[in-house]
Amino acid sequence: xxxxxxxxxxxxxxxxxxxxxxxxxxxxxxxxxxxxxxxxxxxxxxxxxxxxxxxxxxxxxxxxxxxxxxxxxxxxxxxxxxxxxxxxxxxxxxxxxxxxxxxxxxxxxxxxxxxxxxxxxxxxxxxxxxxxxxxxxxxxxxxxxxxxxxx
Numbered sequence: 001x002x003x004x005x006x007x008x009x010x011x012x013x014x015x016x017x018x019x020x021x022x023x024x025x026x027x028x029x030x031x032x033x034x035x036x037x038x039x040x041x042x043x044x045x046x047x048x049x050x051x052x053x054x055x056x057x058x059x060x061x062x063x064x065x066x067x068x069x070x071x072x073x074x075x076x077x078x079x080x081x082x083x084x085x086x087x088x089x090x091x092x093x094x095x096x097x098x099x100x101x102x103x104x105x106x107x108x109x110x111x112x113x114x115x116x117x118x119x120x121x122x123x124x125x126x127x128x129x130x131x132x133x134x135x136x137x138x139x140x141x142x143x144x145x146x147x148x149x150x151x
Contacts, residue, residue, distance in 0.1 A: 054102035072113035
C-alpha cells in the first residue's frame with residue numbers, strides 16, 4: 001500500500017513539474033537544464049524500462065495518447081542512452097511535449113525521440129513532416145501501424 005502511495009505522489013509531482021515547464025513562460029532555458037529536466041528524464045527512463053517494445057508519452061500528463069500520428073524530430077535522432085535522454089526531454093519541452101521510445105531490432109538499441117503528434121486525419125502533413133525530418137517511418141497510434149516513408 002505504501003509503495004502505491006509513494007508512486008502516486010511521484011507521478012503527481014512529475015505531472016505538476018512538467019505542466020509548469022510546458023506552460024509557464026517564466027522559465028528560461030538555463031533553469032530547465034537543472035534538476036527539473038533530470039527528474040522528468042528519470043521518469044521517462046523508468047517508463048521505458050517498463051515498456052521495452054516502445055511508447056509515446058505526453059510529458060504534460062505523463063500518459064500515452066491512444067490516437068494520432070507520431071513523427072520524430074531530426075534534432076533528437078540517435079539518442080539511445082539515459083545520458084542522452086535529457087536532451088530529448090529538453091527538446092520536447094520546447095516543442096510539442098511528446099517523447100517516444102522504441103526498440104530497433106536491427107541494432108538492438110532502444111532509441112528516444114522528441115516527437116510531434118498529428119491528428120490521424122492529417123496523415124499527409126505527418127508524412128511531409130517526417131520526410132522533412134529525415135524519418136524512415138511514422139507511427140499511427142490507434143492502429144499500432146508503422147507507415148514507411150519514401151525518400
